[in-house]
Amino acid sequence: MPVLSLKGVTKVFDDNRGQRVDALGPIDLVIDNGSFVSVVGPSGCGKSTLLRLIAGLDPATSGTMLRYGTPLESPTYEVGIIFQDHVLFPWLTVLQNVLLPADILSLPKQASEKRAQYLLELTGLKDFVHHKPQMLSGGMKQRAAFCRAMLANPRFLLLDEPFGALDALTREELSLELSRLWDELGRTAFLITHDIEEAILLGDRILVMSHRPGRIVADIPIKLPRPRTMRTSQDPVFQEIKQQVRQLIFGRQDVS
Amino acid sequence: MTFPAIANRVVTPLVYIAALVGWEVLVRTLKIPLWMLPAPTTIAAAAMQWAPELLSHSIVTTRETILGFLLALALSLPLACLIAFSAWGRKLLYPAILALQSVPKVALAPLVTLWFGFTEWPKIVIVVLVCFFPVLVNVVAGFESVPKSMLDLMRSLGASQRAILWRLRVPAALPAFFTGCKVAITFAVIGAVIGEFVAAQEGLGYLILMSTSQSQTPLAFAAIIALTIISILLFYALEFLERKAVTWTP
Numbered sequence: 001m002p003v004l005s006l007k008g009v010t011k012v013f014d015d016n017r018g019q020r021v022d023a024l025g026p027i028d029l030v031i032d033n034g035s036f037v038s039v040v041g042p043s044g045c046g047k048s049t050l051l052r053l054i055a056g057l058d059p060a061t062s063g064t065m066l067r068y069g070t071p072l073e074s075p076t077y078e079v080g081i082i083f084q085d086h087v088l089f090p091w092l093t094v095l096q097n098v099l100l101p102a103d104i105l106s107l108p109k110q111a112s113e114k115r116a117q118y119l120l121e122l123t124g125l126k127d128f129v130h131h132k133p134q135m136l137s138g139g140m141k142q143r144a145a146f147c148r149a150m151l152a153n154p155r156f157l158l159l160d161e162p163f164g165a166l167d168a169l170t171r172e173e174l175s176l177e178l179s180r181l182w183d184e185l186g187r188t189a190f191l192i193t194h195d196i197e198e199a200i201l202l203g204d205r206i207l208v209m210s211h212r213p214g215r216i217v218a219d220i221p222i223k224l225p226r227p228r229t230m231r232t233s234q235d236p237v238f239q240e241i242k243q244q245v246r247q248l249i250f251g252r253q254d255v256s
Numbered sequence: 257m258t259f260p261a262i263a264n265r266v267v268t269p270l271v272y273i274a275a276l277v278g279w280e281v282l283v284r285t286l287k288i289p290l291w292m293l294p295a296p297t298t299i300a301a302a303a304m305q306w307a308p309e310l311l312s313h314s315i316v317t318t319r320e321t322i323l324g325f326l327l328a329l330a331l332s333l334p335l336a337c338l339i340a341f342s343a344w345g346r347k348l349l350y351p352a353i354l355a356l357q358s359v360p361k362v363a364l365a366p367l368v369t370l371w372f373g374f375t376e377w378p379k380i381v382i383v384v385l386v387c388f389f390p391v392l393v394n395v396v397a398g399f400e401s402v403p404k405s406m407l408d409l410m411r412s413l414g415a416s417q418r419a420i421l422w423r424l425r426v427p428a429a430l431p432a433f434f435t436g437c438k439v440a441i442t443f444a445v446i447g448a449v450i451g452e453f454v455a456a457q458e459g460l461g462y463l464i465l466m467s468t469s470q471s472q473t474p475l476a477f478a479a480i481i482a483l484t485i486i487s488i489l490l491f492y493a494l495e496f497l498e499r500k501a502v503t504w505t506p
């Protein structure tokens with residue numbers, strides 16, 4: 001059974017002057033278990049809107065959405081979200097932040113703590129567990145947010161430009177790290193990014209969206225070997241997909 | 257310690273001591289009458305002489321201030337929740353509360369005294385009136401300062417309204433709550449004194465009124481200094497609590 005299936009999903013907002021804003025769709029999309037789906041598209045095309053619908057944070061205006069075969073109406077802990085802005089609570093320590101889902105979901109304390117320590121070690125935050133988030137760098141905060149999203153063992157992870165606020169070097173480092181974690185933990189993922197290379201490096205599939213109202217104009221499989229590394233980007237297949245996506249978004253061939 | 261470091265510590269106290277000495281010298285050389293402006297030494301002597309009375313009146317005023325302040329917290333916190341979390345509570349209550357905030361509460365003191373009689377209650381009620389609004393308005397603002405992304409995170413975990421309140425809204429509103437409290441506690445001392453001005457047989461406000469009417473100006477000054485000390489101590493007590501409770505920068 002697919003993790004997610006959307007049929008004819010649209011979203012219309014009423015802006016503050018009472019005008020209708022067609023933000024999204026219609027979207028038809030099926031996401032299979034264990035696949036990593038990257039989404040790229042021009043700014044303001046409705047990527048975040050789509051993610052919020054999938055997360056169950058906002059209702060769709062029309063269309064049907066199924067999650068594991070049942071109608072998707074509200075958020076669930078089985079779907080983890082990593083927001084663009086890390087959203088760590090400043091009054092909690094890094095460990096307490098990572099344990100927040102366990103606290104809210106009343107998961108067994110000891111097992112959760114063990115898992116939190118494991119995830120923090122995996123992401124190189126072991127020495128910062130008792131620090132407040134304000135003492136962490138941007139990249140470390142985002143890693144802590146990743147640990148928190150993984151704590152309740154979500155079957156499906158949604159990422160909205162998780163590295164968007166970071167500098168290029170940290171971003172590349174973290175995407176490779178995420179890719180490595182992915183091969184290790186193996187989940188279904190839905191990643192929004194404005195970085196085409198990142199999308200290709202991480203994804204099994206790349207969805208390209210049109211200008212607002214956002215529609216899926218291309219769904220390109222990425223048949224690059226895993227694990228992906230720095231060298232993956234030199235693969236001719238990588239470059240070919242990159243050109244193809246660029247052309248779809250910008251409508252022109254780019255020499256680089 | 258180096259010389260600049262010592263100078264740094266010493267200069268401020270020295271300036272204040274010099275000011276006091278200047279005051280003393282001025283009063284003595286110009287022969288300013290006692291009822292108008294007593295010299296610092298005269299005030300100190302009066303404070304010594306009346307120490308037991310100053311203390312007992314200070315206790316009365318402090319008790320009124322703290323009781324009124326706590327009562328104001330007990331009233332304003334539930335109301336702040338109602339305004340922040342219920343659309344109807346907000347629509348019905350908030351305009352009225354914002355309008356009432358503009359009423360000069362001190363002007364109500366004679367009325368409150370009329371209603372509650374010659375007990376401790378009118379003073380406490382006046383303190384409640386002056387403390388209530390700063391706390392309420394700041395706590396509501398604090399609840400509303402919670403970023404939408406944090407609420408989304410809680411919702412994505414399927415958190416109950418209760419969990420969202422205690423895990424997110426309350427800690428997020430804590431800095432604003434303390435801001436409100438610190439504004440309120442300063443007003444609270446003023447409120448208590450006003451209440452005592454209107455009608456009282458005890459308290460520092462009463463002592464100031466009595467001593468000035470009998471031209472006992474040094475005692476009035478001593479009482480005002482006691483009042484200032486109470487105000488400062490209460491403020492720093494709150495600041496101490498704030499530092500214990502708010503250990504992060506937002």
Ligand SMILES: Nc1ncnc2c1ncn2[C@@H]1O[C@H](COP(=O)(O)OP(=O)(O)OP(=O)(O)O)[C@@H](O)[C@H]1O
Pocket residue numbers: 013014015021022023042043044045046047048049050194212
């Ligand atoms: N709550 C809202 N009310 C009204 N309009 C909205 C709302 N949220 C989004 N929109 C509009 O919907 C459109 C899509 O927004 P969305 O945030 O999904 O874009 P995006 O693809 O994520 O853009 P970016 O890449 O810049 O993050 C935009 O035109 C935006 O103005």
Ligand SMILES: [Mg+2]
Pocket residue numbers: 047048049
């Ligand atoms: Mg977005």
